[in-house]
Amino acid sequence: MYEVLIFWLVLLILCIGIEVLTLGLTTIWFAGGALVSIFANLLYAPIFVQIILFFVVSLVLLFFTRPVAVKYFNKDRVKTNVESMVGRQAIVTEEIDNLKAAGQVTVNGQEWTARSWDEKVKIPVGAIVTVRAVGGVKLIVECGGQSGGAAAQERPDGIKEQENQM
Incomplete structure (x- = not known):
């Protein structure tokens, strides 16, 4: 259990770190998926549920909120x-x-x-x-x-x- 929790924490920190360095509004959504998987892990969800939650939440965030965020953050782009x-x-x-x-x-x-x-x-x-x-x-x-x-x-x-x- 702790190994999987540590994996999700490392993935969360890695995604946030990459996002801070690139500001591409891409990896932050996978950080959201990792965060949901951390909560699932703390609720003792099986590993396959955690993985499915990670991908589903990440892709939903990526495809539905990224366009809005890009439009909001890049409105002053010259x-x-x-x-x-x-x-x-x-x-x-x-x-x-x-x-x-x-x-x-x-x-x-x-x-x-x-x-x-x-x-x-x-x-x-x-x-x-x-x-x-x-x-x-x-x-x-x-x-x-x-x-x-x-x-x-x-x-x-x-x-x-x-x-x-x-």
Whole structure:
């Protein structure tokens, strides 16, 4: 009995320690499962019941409370430079022609290589465009500022539009 109790205590401390070091909101839920198993052990539950309780409680906590916790704790997360580009307006500084693999835009004073969302559309210098996606180091833009909705859409060349999360 004490060996199993010590195992659950070590697992609890290990999970909490890993969570403190990583802050990934993943191992803390297994610490909850270990805590429930400790109580089951103190109530003289058989080992198989303790193991089942550990996995059930851990998985329920992981799948049902982690998304809420991540949303709560990561609400102030700053988007990276590339993530923040989607949905922004840009000015074309070099004609965008996908067939010639040419085109540049300026966004927030930064020059970016750009390609048209619609493969067949050439976009002239001076046009105002909206960034629809980021493909590697290129911005995928659309003339006229049409957003096409918040859901991801796929182009014929396989580049997927990123959701615009504001």
